[in-house]
Amino acid sequence: MEISEAPFHPVVKRLCAMKGMKSFYPPQEEAIRKGILDGKNVLMVTQTASGKTFLAELIAVNNVLSGRGKTVYLTPLKALAIEKYSDFIEYERIGIRTIATMGDYDSSEPMLERYDIIVATYEKMDSILRHRPSWLSRVSLVIIDEIHYLDDEKRGPVLESLIAKLKSMKSDAQILGLSATVGNPEEISSWLDAELVLSSWRPIPLKEGVYYRGKIKFSDGEEKKISEPFSSPVLDLINDVISDGGQAIVFVNSRRRAVSLAQTVAKRLKMNKSSEAEELSKLIIESSEVQSLNEVLSEMIKNRVSFHHAGLTVEQRRMIEEGFRKGAINVIVATPTLAAGVNLPARRVIIESSERYVAGEGNSPIKVLEYKQFAGRAGRPGYDEYGEAILIAGDPVEVREMFSQYINGKPESIYSKMGSSSAFRSHLLSYIATLEKLRLEDIRGFVKNTLYSRQMSQESAKKLLSDSLRFLKEKGFIEEEGKYYKATSYGKYVSDLYIDPLSAELVKEAFSKKKRATDFSIMHIIAATPDMPKLSLKKKEFAKIDAAFVELIPEILLGLEDRDVSYEDILSEVKTALFLYDWINEVPEQEICEKYDLGPGDVYSFIESAAWIAYAIYKLSDVLEQAKQYSKKLEALSYRVKYGIKEELYELVSIPEIGRVRARNLYSSGFRSIEDIRKASVNELMRVRGIGERLAYRIKEYALKHSD
Ligand code: ADP
Known part of the structure; x- marks a missing residue:
């Protein structure tokens, strides 16, 4: 089929012609025949480079140009979101506004209102949904890239609950799912209510x-x-x-x-x-x-x-x-x-x-x-x-x-990972908190809309639901009001913070202890939450970490006696907490990488999770009586974890391009605040290690604008 014959907006056709693209690839043609342009849900399971993403891109642009509404483009990984964003940026010249959004899970992102195409990670979109911004009702197309991530332990349940929520909220947004590898495409397309495009065609053999x-x-x-x-x-x-x-x-x-x-x-x-x-x-x-x-x-x-x-x-x-x-x-x-x-x-x-x-x-x-x-x-x-x-x-x-x-093998089927109790209770709470007032039938309806419910026996889905509801009720996240279930203000708060309810419970328990909480105690609370990935414990370090554990027992607020964890689990937590403690005390990254056998990419990804949890713990101190006395300390620690600094560097790291190392160099050279930088000459700033001429000018300029 020629692109010029398709019922696209004339601008889309012109864009294709300018790129020298004349006809559709066969899988794209099939998707059009099956109604992708008429608003039908479509699952495309076709080979890499067979034109899925490009077609989705055209549909997104067409959707905006035809005035149907906003497009949300979802990817499992940040790197993919950034790549996709840079593809969409080229449409700015025809007036389409695109934004990529990720991180910061505690915001309804009102400014997204102004954009036509919103590229987000699954997690970010899930967190946005929890805040129910008004622009959500104008989303008319949701593209899900790499949909086989439904099978992923961590990201799968996020995506699955997102889709189940859209279904339960009776959203009429069109859904396009894309993947090169799904072993059970019929099952997934039927779950999505989507037409299936299945093809092994490739442009290059x-x-x-x-x-x-x-x-x-x-x-x-x-x-x-x-x-x-x-x-x-x-x-x-x-x-x-x-x-x-x-x-x-x-x-x-x-x-x-x-x-x-x-x-x-x-x-x-x-x-x-x-x-x-x-x-x-x-x-x-x-x-x-x-x-x-x-x-x-x-x-x-x-x-x-x-x-x-x-x-x-x-x-x-x-x-x-x-x-x-x-x-x-x-x-x-x-x-x-x-x-x-x-x-x-x-x-x-x-x-x-x-x-x-x-x-x-x-x-x-x-x-x-x-x-x-x-x-x-x-x-x-x-x-x-x-x-x-x-x-x-x-x-x-x-x-x-x-x-x-x-x-000659066939890719494995995709199986829901929503059955883990941690994933299930988190998403159940978020559903109840988002929808505000629900009858048990409505909650059952949500569960019925999950892939989990399709793939597992009704018995196990029922049990998981009743166990999770009991947990949420007993711990005060939800309450019953006549026929209705609703989230308590604590439950809503935890759901908005985008953490596992169990993490909030652990924080509550830790601060209920008579012991005083030190910096290390708080690093250990972060490490102990189910939201925090743990550093793996190698056999050869067992004795060393064990010795550290014994020595640190007075500072540990969540010990073995409090929880259902193994000795090895707690040692991994201690190792993770030691790593965080070194990080906030400015141990150089090179040394941290050697000591914990990590690469700098790992350091960033562990820190990203830890910084989020540290922020959530700080925010919890507003609502948890037990943690209130630590509020100031928790606030300071939340940015110390984010930046890897001692408290005195906080002001300096707020300057763009100044990280923990340069901030420390500035501080040691006597520039301890933005005001000190404002007063310094560019030449003086250039004498600081790690500050070249360009940067000296930029930070000086920043200080002139921002000092009180
Ligand atoms: P996939 O998402 O299936 O991996 P892409 O959409 O990224 O594939 O397409 C692969 C490449 O082929 C891209 O460079 C894209 O611009 C190009 N392409 C896609 N559809 C067509 C087409 N109909 N004609 C010419 N090139 C195309």
């Missing part, structure tokens, strides 16, 4: 194969010989594609392996020099506070190789992805986080191992869904005639197994 002893055997029967100068399957496969002018992404099963393999590739493979790679290598040397990491990365990027994993900062990952897109980097060795992330195709994708180590379970095979996500990265539109996804086998039996398990 994908050749899937298995490598064994110098030969790739492809699924179409073709065999390809690979020269073996390195006698290492993975090096030989990389070498083969690089010598042919292509790029490779290698998926490995651990961060350690990603770094070590990238180092080996950089050392042993000969690459042509690239001035862009040299340039990037120089930029990366200052990319984080962790110098040792910057150096390792910088060195290999010079040789056009990099690793990629969640331990890197968001900015580092962005620089590496950009370098790969521009062709400065030829090889990326990555952990599976790359497959779940941004759009980054390569001619050859190599899956070094189809096993993954899972803590407590040992090695287990990766899911078919993961393999398909990896393979989907193969083939760069506009550069490659085809893409190749290659698994590596250790023996002939494995060759056969890999064909049947992965290449």
Whole structure:
């Protein structure tokens, strides 16, 4: 079908023509035939690069231009929201206002009223829904990217309850779900009340194969010989594609392996020099506070190789992805986080191992869904005639197994993760708090609208509901008023803070103790809440953390006797609390990373969660009698956790571009407030470590505007 013939707004057609796009891809055509343009819900389960996102983008723009209302575009990850936002920004020139929103879960975001397209993470949208801003009624299209995240332990229940809420609130917004990998598409589309578009069409053919002893055997029967100068399957496969002018992404099963393999590739493979790679290598040397990491990365990027994993900062990952897109980097060795992330195709994708180590379970095979996500990265539109996804086998039996398990395999079905009591009680409370007054039938209706209820027996759904209602009632989050259930003001408050009700209960319990709460006690409360991810405890550190625990018992307000946790759990909490304590006492990031075996990307992601919980605990001190006396301390600690500083630096970190390190340098050089900076000359400011000329001017300018 020609794009010019579709019932799109004329501006949309003109935009496509300007991009040189004339006709729809087959899956897009099918979606149009099935009513995507007539407001029908549609689930598109089609291959990577088959045009799902682009069609959704056109529908969003068309929706706005035709005056139907606002579009909400949901992604599971912040990086994806940022990528999507930058795609939509191009429509600003035709007057479409787009915004990306994430973080800060305690706001109804009234200013979103002014935007046509709102790109948000699932969590952010869920939190917005809890505040019920007036603009919600004008949302007429909800696009859900990567909808297979319904199966994810953490984000799945958030998305599922969001969809169940939309259904229960009888929203008439159109829903578009997008994914490349859903094993039970019929079930999911029926749950969504959506037309299903299921297709294996790809714009660039994908050749899937298995490598064994110098030969790739492809699924179409073709065999390809690979020269073996390195006698290492993975090096030989990389070498083969690089010598042919292509790029490779290698998926490995651990961060350690990603770094070590990238180092080996950089050392042993000969690459042509690239001035862009040299340039990037120089930029990366200052990319984080962790110098040792910057150096390792910088060195290999010079040789056009990099690793990629969640331990890197968001900015580092962005620089590496950009370098790969521009062709400065030829090889990326990555952990599976790359497959779940941004759009980054390569001619050859190599899956070094189809096993993954899972803590407590040992090695287990990766899911078919993961393999398909990896393979989907193969083939760069506009550069490659085809893409190749290659698994590596250790023996002939494995060759056969890999064909049947992965290449000819079907992705796993998506199963609701709403059955965890933590997820269920949080979302149930939020539903009751949002809708204000509900009869039991209404609450049952909400549960019925979940995927969980479809997939599990009615008995277990009933039990989960009655257990959760009992918990919420006993603990004072909800109350019954005649036939109605409603949230108490405490319940509404907790729901708006976007934390697990159990976290609020733990805070209450901790501050009811006779003991005095120290900074460490509060770091431990944060670590003990179910909302806080814990640092994993390694066997070799057990004795050390155990000793620390014993010593810190006087400061621990939530001990073993209070809760149903194992000894190992509490040690992980203590380790997490020690990490937070070091962070708020300005231990340098490099040292924190070495001590806790973390990358700077991990530090940021743990701190992001902890900062939210610290803020929520501070806010709870307004409503919890037991915590009131600590209100001031909790307020100070909430920003100390956010910025990683002692209290005296608070004013300085409020200046843009001044983080914990520069703030400390300014402070030590005698600039202790914005007023001190206002009085200083640019030259004096430039003498402070980490402050160059440009920054000196900017902070001076800021101080002139903001000092009292
Ligand atoms: P998916 O979301 O399925 O992974 P995208 O929507 O990102 O795929 O599309 C992949 C690429 O193909 C993008 O660069 C997009 O601009 C381009 N594309 C999508 N639809 C068309 C089309 N009908 N004609 C030409 N190019 C298209």
